[in-house]
Amino acid sequence: MDAVSKQRNVLAECYGLLGQLPVDVADVGGVLERLNGCSFAVQFVSSRDADVLLVRLIKALPCVDDGLVSGLCLLVSNICTKQQVTLEDKTLHTLLEYLLRCLRLCSPWVLPAAVDACGALVYANMARLEPLWEQLLASGGALETLLRPDEPDGKLRLAALRTLGAMTVKGEPPLPDWCTARMLDLLLDCLTDTHCPDPSVPVEALMTSALKSLQKVFSTKWGVRSDQLGRLLGVLKHLSFHGFPGQKSVRCPSLVPSPLCLHLPVPQIAEQFRPVTPKKRRRRHRKAQGDEGDTPQDVESSGKTSWKGASSSDSEFSDSESGQLARQRHQQSSVRRHVYLALRALVKAVDCREMFSYWLHFLPDIPVTLGAPQTQTILLTILRDPNPQVRTVALELLTDIMSHYKPFLGLASHSGVQRTAFRTLSETVAAIIGEVHRCLHLALIAETCPAQTVQLLKCLAAVVSGSPYHRLQAGLLTRLVGDVAALLDHRDLQVQVGSLTVLGAVVGMVPVSRAEVEASLHPQQLLATCASKLLVSDEALRISSTVVRVEALQLLTLLFQGSLLDLRESADKVVAVVRLCLLDAHLAIQLHAIKLLGAFSRELSTSLAATSCTEEAQSLLKLGLDLWLTCALEGSLQRCLQDDSLPVLQAEACSCLASVGSQVWDALPEDRRLVCITLVLALAKDGVDTVVRNAAIRCLGNLCAYASLREDLLFLMDVGDVVLEALGEPSLRMKASWTLSNLTEMLADLRKQGSRTEVPATFLSSLGTAALCLQKDKNHAQANAVRSLGCLLQFFTRDHLGREDIGMLVVKSVDSLIQGLRAGLMKVRWNACYSLGSMLANEDIVAGTNVRPVLDALLGSLVSCSNLKVRIQAATALCAPQTRAAYGSEWATVWRGLLAALEAADQPVDYRELQHQNQLRDQLCLSICHLLALAEAQDISEIESASRDYEGRIFNAFKKALSKEVIRESLKRAHDNLARESDDPCCSKTTRVLLASLLNGDLTELQSQMHSLQVK
Incomplete structure (x- = not known):
């Protein structure tokens, strides 16, 4: 018989004894002894057995029998923590009430076991114990009594602290605010009054246990009350230097938020100016050295058996005087370490604006001196704490601060003046960032441990990605780059990876701090360094340095994305790197080599489009052909596209092919182009991985825009068939809608260029019907659908409109676009305005609509839409018709609507919208001039009347816009047209005086003349 069966037989026998009435107390003792003697490492107790067994035991046991109560507590702890059982609510309540009575009646030596049993019951069950919350946590309750400072039994206080920590488990239903606030008060009382009469339990053990419980409370993401936050941070700052050599721990009763942050704004960072942060990489988990307890995540990841947490072991220290001193230092450093772990958990639990106002107490804005006195801050811990684990956690906290509060770092602005009595928030934040740079610089120089150096580099990467260097003290980035560059050839591979990551973060700052990045980096030297790491001939060395090579490829990709490398100077190295890496056996190397090829191709395409020098263009084109023909299209890229076992590689190859650029693509041999098109079309069909299909569909959308494929009707129809098939699948709908809009835009371009390519009407009808179905979506696919409809309306000719299906499509499309003007997404509204303008510009459609x-x-959007960009596009669309007949009888309505919009355009707007407000005013002036340039004799009376009504608005708008040449030219055309159309000069005197005076710039005379006309 195996051990499990034997223990189940023991359980059955005990179960039978307890079922006999009356139950002898001696029998109960025997039952407890036999059950506690079982091995709980194996599962032998079911939830039902546990419910009945424990209830029968407490009914048979008096609370005053210390020995039996101790055995029962041990059994409860073993069953609840080591057996996979779930007790019923009634059983939980009965057991906990019994144990709480035991805490009042039993002898002191039994109490620690009883408290441990309570902890086992409440772990992950607090939501089910609501009737007993008051007895546990209220003033005068069980936990407050056990945690009082004069409690002589230190082990009992430790057990109570563990029980308090077991009440909060991540993932469980949250407790009411009063419960969590009460727990926080109890823990802070323990940390504030650290007196312990029991010499067998060090004060540091109580502190560490309380700090662990704090971490568990914060891990539930409970928001700390404002009135508790100051006291909490004061206690944590006080304990962060507990036992710190050479430092006296200064008690901070309560911290107050910095007055500089009372009206802290929430900075808005435009997407195009966000720094590119390197992607995080999974790293191997390293087991922490020492026995200093759990991190905040340990409890959740280790199951029920770990609810008590790990206690510090002192067995490694001898009993000699030096051993006792080492033990004490170990315990003190454990306190400091858990303080920083608690602060890390607090970062994620408190509102960022409220918490940022307190961080100014933890980060200095003056230099950290080496001699006394020293400001006690996180930076001092990083530089001077003798325990490497404490320094590591402090660095992790600093990394969290720099990452979590990145928007507020953008407030920094270095004024350049010496320190004064008052410092603004921007200057203070700039000084703090400068001190963080200085501290990390000193730490990087002094650090010899590779693991610590890696953490320093990780922190530096977070600092770089959040620092606005264009507004900081000059030289910070240059010194930082010099420090990191010296580690590129470090013997430890992880240090090399960290160095490359930091340099990648520096390159990612290009959009906002290009001048600083270019001054501090030496891109060509960096390219040479990365190439030397990638072009390693020794196979064994290449395999061992895979992580370094991946990071080097990512850095090269960022350099080209930031336009920091000269294409012609770097071409040879890039070609060699891409050719070798595409043949590498490691998937990550191939993947990032394809990304590098794509980034280089995009930069090359941009340079080709921007250059006006024929010789330079030919040189760049030859470079692009060499790159693609010798590196990618000799077989490597085709192999990636055809390897169905690596969908990630297939998708990236499609994205890379989409970046080749029109000029390079058109210059490639026809057979290579046909192979690529065939492969991509096949990957976009049904039956392929969704990620790959999305990438292939996007690639086809880019290929549509290339000149050699724009007039290839068969290719366009193939793309259309792929898109129509993909639109039926939700996971492909977004990319397919974007490709559909690109395809229809190419058709519209064919119409503009006067191409004679005949597109089948049935094909056009299918595209339009698909776009109408997409228009019902409530996301960005709707914006693509609206754009597609506008392009089709621009493409249709008189011959198309003669077909019934196309005619119905036009009517439905116009109605759909009008509905799009009322959509919730502003991009949809903007596209609807643009599309309606395209429709109005098509004389064939306007003539029959x-x-x-x-x-x-x-006109409704022009006056009432809250988004100024939409109003600008609406004004542009209203002047799309090129003939007076296109307006018909609505000319006067449009004329007065534009003048009324001038008044709406002058309403106050946010300062960030001032630029758009000026653009709206300019566009309204252009639209007004356009209508006047098309006006005919019958419109003169309406022009006269409206000009007098809106004289002031017209005057103010044109006064601000006349500095632009395009508006002056439009104004001249309007003036000349009115002069031709007016038979009687007196009839149009008001308007002609207005236009002539505006045209001549004589605005003072204009005001006087307009006033005299009104008097007459």
Whole structure:
């Protein structure tokens, strides 16, 4: 019989004894002894057995029998923590009430076991114990009594602290605020009054246990009350230097938020100016050295058996005087370490604006001196703490601060003046960032441990990605780059990876701090260093340095994305790197080599489009051809596209092919182009991995724009078939809608260029129907659908409109676009305005369509839309018709609507919208001039009347816009047209005086003349 069966037989026998009435107390003792003698490492107790067994035991046991109660507590702890059982609510309540009575009646030596049993019951069960919350946590309750400072039994206080920590488990239903606040008060009382009468339990053990419980409370993401936050941070700052050599721990009763942050704004960082942060990499988990307890995540990851946490072991220290001193230092450093772990958990639990106002107490804005006195801050711990584990956790906290509060770091601005009595928040933040740089510089120089150096580099990467160097003291980035560059050839590979990561973060700052990055980096030297790490001939060395080579490829990709490398100077090295890495056996190397090829191709395409020098263009084109023909299209890229076992590689190869650029693509041999098109079309069909299909569909959307494929009707129809098939699948809908809009835009371009390519009407009808179905979506696919409809309306000719299906499509499309003007997504509204403008510019459609609803809808958006970009596009669309006949009887309505919009354009706006407000005013002036340039004789009376009504608005708008040449030219055309159309000069005197005076710039005379006209 195996051990499990034997223990189940023992359980059955005990179960039978307890079922006999009356139950002898001696029998109960025997039952407890036999059950506690079982091995709980194996599962032999079911939830039902545990419920009945424990309830029968407490009914048979008096609370005053210390020995039996101790055995029962041990059994409860073993069953609840080591057996996979779930007790019923009634059983939980009965057991906990019994144990709470035992705490009041039993002898002191039994109490620690009883408290441990309580902890085992409450772990992950607090939500089910609501009736007993008051007895546990209220003033005068069990835990407050056990945690009082004069409690002589230190082990009992430790057990109570463990029980308090067991009440909060990540993932469980949250407790009410009063419960959590009460727990926090109890823990802070323990940390504030650290007196312990029991010499067998060090004060540091109580502190560490309380700090662990704090971490568990914060891990539930409970928001600390403002009135508790100051006291909490004061206690933690006081304990962060507990036992710190050469430092006296200064008690901080309560911290107050910095007055500089009372009205702290929430900075908005535009997407195009966000620094590119390197992607985080999974690293091997390293087991922490020493026995200093759990991290905040340990409890959740280790199951029920770890609810007590790990206690510090002192067995490694001898009993000699030096051993006792080492033990004490170990315990003190454990306190400091758990303080920083608690602060890390607090960062994620408290609102960032409220918490940022307190961080100024933890980070200095003056230099950290080497001699006394020293400001006690996180930076001092990083530089001077003798325990490497404490320094590591302090670095992790600093990394969290720099990452979590990155938007507030953007407030920094170095004024350049010497320190004064008052410092603004921007200057203070700039000084703090400067001190962080100085501290990390000193730490990097002094550190010899590779693991510590890696953590320093990780922190530096977070600091770099959040620092606005263009507004900071000059030289910070240059010194930082010099420190990191010296570690590129470090013997430890992880240090090399960290160095490359930091340099990648520096390159990622290009959008906002290009001048500082270019001054501190030497891109060509960096390229040479990365190439030397990638072009390693020794196979064994290449395999061992895979992580370094991946990081080097990522850094090269960022350098090209930031336009920091000269294409012609770097081409040879890039070609060699890409060719070798595409043949590498490691998937990550191939993947990032393809990304590097794509980044280089995008930069090359941008340079080709920007250059006007024929010789330079030919040189760049030859460079692009060499790159693609010798590196990618000799077989490597085709092999990646055809390898169905590596969908990630297939998707990246499609994305890379989409970046080749029109000019390079058109210059490639036809057979290579046909192979690529065939492979991508195949990957976009049904039956392929979703990620790969999305990438292939996006690639086809880019290829549509290339000149050699734009007039290839068969290719366009193949793309259309792929898109129509993909639109039916939700996971492909977004990319397919974008490709559909690109495809229809190419068709519209064919119409603009006067191409004679005949596109089948059935194909056009299918595209339009698909776009109409997409228009019902409530996301960015709707914006793509609106754009597609506008392009189709621009493409249709008189011959198309003769077909019934196309005619119905036009009517439905116009109605759909009008509805799009009322969409919730502003991009949809903007696209709807643009598309309606395209429709109004198509004379064939306007001739057979009632444009009144279109013009009314555009005028409504022009006056009432809250988004100024949409209003600008609406004003542009209203001047799309190129003939007076296109407006019909609505000309006067549009004329007065534009003048009324001038008044709406002058309403106060946010300062960030001032630029758009000026653009709106300019566009309104252009639209007004456009209508006047098309006006005919019958419109003169309406022009006269409206000009007098809106004289002041017209004057103010044109006064601000006349500095632009395009508006002066439009104004001249309007003036000349009115002069031709007016038979009687007196009839148009008001308007002609207005236009002539504006055109001549004589605004003072204009005011006087307009006043005299009104008097007459």
